[in-house]
Amino acid sequence: MSIPDIVRHPPFNITRASHVRYFVRDLDESLRFYTEVLGFVLSDLEDGIAYLRGIEESCHHSVVLMQDPARAGTAECIGMRVASEDDIAVAQAHVRGAGGTAEIVERPHQGLSLMTTFGKGTPPVELCASMPVLPRMLNNFVAQKGGRVLRLDHYQCAVPDVPSTVAKFMALGFRPSKYTLDEETRQVLSIFLSRKNNPHDLVLAGAMGPRLHHVAFVVSDLQAMLRAADIAANLGYGREVEHGPGRHGPPNGMFLYFRDPDGHRIEFILPPMQYIDPEDKPNVWESTDGVSLVPWGGGPPQRWREEMTRFDGHEAAGGPLARWTSLTDPRQDRTP
Amino acid sequence: MSIPDIVRHPPFNITRASHVRYFVRDLDESLRFYTEVLGFVLSDLEDGIAYLRGIEESCHHSVVLMQDPARAGTAECIGMRVASEDDIAVAQAHVRGAGGTAEIVERPHQGLSLMTTFGKGTPPVELCASMPVLPRMLNNFVAQKGGRVLRLDHYQCAVPDVPSTVAKFMALGFRPSKYTLDEETRQVLSIFLSRKNNPHDLVLAGAMGPRLHHVAFVVSDLQAMLRAADIAANLGYGREVEHGPGRHGPPNGMFLYFRDPDGHRIEFILPPMQYIDPEDKPNVWESTDGVSLVPWGGGPPQRWREEMTRFDGHEAAGGPLARWTSLTDPRQDRTP
């Protein structure tokens, strides 16, 4: 068996991907991009830190932008919500027991929060038990701008050792919805892992890491995607519309990738499919199946394949770059 | 307190609204409507019973059409999935202990299934532990028709006694995402109840009941909604496009209502918002707030307000019809 069994009763309850912490060079320019182009709502701005949420989100923030020229272009961590404060306590013990680090952190506009690492080569994850609730802006059409971004959906990270990283996250209850296998070694090359009821909270792929390839946000429709791209062009960011709009392979869905002013990559996706029933098996692909991220069109540009956000303080190392590339080969997709 | 506390650890685990069982007069005509107009995929057809699923669904069926002229126009039950077979056993004991009925039933193409009633005036609910898995048709664009319906989302039922029915379902872990209160009595008049991670698996509203007002299915975009309506017109069902396209009040979202050849009402909605975080409070509205199901446009036609599907063998009785009507008054919506 190439991937571990699903853990139906994990030690603590991670509910969903929730927030990312980015370092940026110029907060004014970043805010212009995130609010005017992508359509985020500013929840708070203080001490050189901006807290943003999508128009559907009632949680205080899903994006934190921290002005810090020395670390601009890197991320501090990706964030996950847990169901309660009790889960934070259990998580701290569990992660430490598994050889990772887990420290309670004070975060403005967050409830009890725990910064964790699961070992070298894995992305730092901040767990958070709650956030203040702010009004959803979904019905306030007058205030909506640009891409009218709805909510954070998932992260994609590059890690040098996919199988060991998968094991660590699946031990926390993450469930695979799709993965690719090396035809010869039967090792997992890339994987979609899920906690909430759709196919992805965290995508892992083998490459030099830990690095953050992108954070994906849901938008309502194609027209919202295009409005973001059109306004990006108006504001001088036309070349930062990096890839798309295009169709992903299964689980399919339209995508459009942007690079923010510091190079952080944001993916817009349409509302993903539901993934709940336990008997639903993941899609599995051999490395030679030619599964494609893009069933039509010419495939991503080289910079989409190579450039990623590093995590501050975490050296990126190792990684089977060739495999990453093969996953994204724009060959014909089969209908599942 | 007008509604009960949320039960975070319910006796058994209902995961989502899953399937409806309708009686129909002419199976051929119903199949034409469900496949050509709405876009369902036929999973199996045997013994005068058709099993249909949406193009996103891997479960065997979300709609069961049973040819039976004597009962045509009624429903047998609404269906809910539970997480495992163990949940079925616990459910049987729980429902019986609570004064309801719960009988194991043999259903083709379903795992362990339990038909339950929660007492007079409540809708019959069939619990199901699993279904065979069939290929998702999401990427098979050639085979997709009409509205390209994705998946079942929720039911709306009329019940004569909303508060007692709410108490019964909330005891099973259903969580309220929105409700209306009588300004004077502080009693709940209508409510959205959820198990999966969006605002609704079951909507209850006070009226003569138990009756099934509609079953809602998710479609991908406005263009899919309209294609269903356009094909309905081509095939002679133009007047069965009953209401919409229009916008619902909060939680908002576009809708379009159809009546099938037996009068069963199907709602098409766009992908609903996410509703996960425990600190997220339901929207609450006073009966005098003028909350509207339709922030713009002229409101639903009278038949939308009055006509519903009865449950075979369950007499519809009682119900504060005036309240139901007031909920749907097409007055101006406030932005939440």
Place this chain on the structure above:
Amino acid sequence: MSIPDIVRHPPFNITRASHVRYFVRDLDESLRFYTEVLGFVLSDLEDGIAYLRGIEESCHHSVVLMQDPARAGTAECIGMRVASEDDIAVAQAHVRGAGGTAEIVERPHQGLSLMTTFGKGTPPVELCASMPVLPRMLNNFVAQKGGRVLRLDHYQCAVPDVPSTVAKFMALGFRPSKYTLDEETRQVLSIFLSRKNNPHDLVLAGAMGPRLHHVAFVVSDLQAMLRAADIAANLGYGREVEHGPGRHGPPNGMFLYFRDPDGHRIEFILPPMQYIDPEDKPNVWESTDGVSLVPWGGGPPQRWREEMTRFDGHEAAGGPLARWTSLTDPRQDRTP
């Protein structure tokens, strides 16, 4: 023959429907509606008169709003463009020769202009040879609001005597693209007349008149229509979204009708089909064919059928109201 022959070489060259002159009660409120909800761009505002254009239009204005409480709710005229100043001179002689009136008028921001009437019971038409050219706002996505209205397309007027009015306009080169005939008298009951290369610059229907039923503007897509409706609701105009979104019968196309703060009716349509080739025959319908303006859905509300804008100084009289109603009967449409 129930309608006249097409005049291929008319006395002067009307090129398209171009602008409407409305009287309004409160210019500030009207401007809010036209710019925030519908998405018009303000070209000039002076002396209590606002000049507006769609985001695609380079002509100075397609809507003129004149603050005048005494005449609010009426229109002064509908406007047509002619190809050159020479056409104005010929038009003046022609109209006078045909028994109408034709006076040169001074209009700010218009070239040579001629106010004409073609006799009792017909709408007053202002011909205009040119307008100053302003930048198209089509690529300026940042500045676009609400429905992002593109351009004026056509007028629909009620006239008491359709056959004689049709004769007058067809003598000017208008070409029919669709009409309905009284089954017994073979008289035309309603008609689409066109000068530019789509099916309609002027629609005439038999009813008390002359009255202006609506002015239609093209928008880019369904999402733009809905954004206008959603913002209308946010700004308190939700009940002024009068009818739709829905589908028209042939030549088909999606529509959405609004009432402005003075009750003037604005139709949004998607880009209409091309109608150029001379051998293309109009669609002709018998009054008993049950042709429908809406192949699906419940049909327009009563106020859509009855309420219209009067032309200031032109008494509305006569008219076979029953016929108008029958045209819009929401019966099933046949596929042409």
Place this chain on the structure above:
Amino acid sequence: MSIPDIVRHPPFNITRASHVRYFVRDLDESLRFYTEVLGFVLSDLEDGIAYLRGIEESCHHSVVLMQDPARAGTAECIGMRVASEDDIAVAQAHVRGAGGTAEIVERPHQGLSLMTTFGKGTPPVELCASMPVLPRMLNNFVAQKGGRVLRLDHYQCAVPDVPSTVAKFMALGFRPSKYTLDEETRQVLSIFLSRKNNPHDLVLAGAMGPRLHHVAFVVSDLQAMLRAADIAANLGYGREVEHGPGRHGPPNGMFLYFRDPDGHRIEFILPPMQYIDPEDKPNVWESTDGVSLVPWGGGPPQRWREEMTRFDGHEAAGGPLARWTSLTDPRQDRTP
């Protein structure tokens, strides 16, 4: 003055771009692509020749596919409609007088037709006075497939000598809506020429020619574009979705380019803007302005820039290839 004056009263009346004649290798495969993927309707199929029209078109055909392995991958001509048979006679005399060739040709399913060439290095143009009228399929939603292509809009041709070719077409009444100028020589490098009421029937750009870069067809909305791409992928043509969806520079509009099984390039565009008023000046761009065909995204792939359909019997020669390339440099667009 770098381009000629507009000829308002041309010798004969070309009304619009109308039909293309392609040679193909395998008619069955071509038909599969044109009907299933793009959504054309088959009007007639006889003697190895297929006649296709868009779902909006009542003219008999806008695409003619001629099975001929020896000439597969080339085109015979592009076609233009004239207003009447009289125009054909005048055209023959005019073209011959201007040094071109003009021969009456017998074409099935076409009225009086004239094959013309305007001299070496220009594309062969077939003029046609009429076609049989067939039912528009616009309201027949059941029969619509793939991209639901509406109608032919324009051609883009590469010609080695743009100024002299422009002079020839403008003498026939074509009007420029946009052009680029060499900054130093003030010569026109590329141009949009129009007869019908939108910005383009014929686009010319300097390159080795005459060659046909693409034929553009209007589709209704983004969802139709994407459905064509998705079905292309299902049927094995995923890599023939060559470029887009993306946004063109001014006059803007969304595009998606396909290559058919013989390599002929088909562009899908959304309904273009109206271009009627005589005082409307063309957009003019210096070669150094960095005007872009794509205000956002990464620009077209190399094969889009270089590969084109040759005209059978017309040697492609000459041409300032560098200029063609510079026109399409994906640099930032300014808002006009």
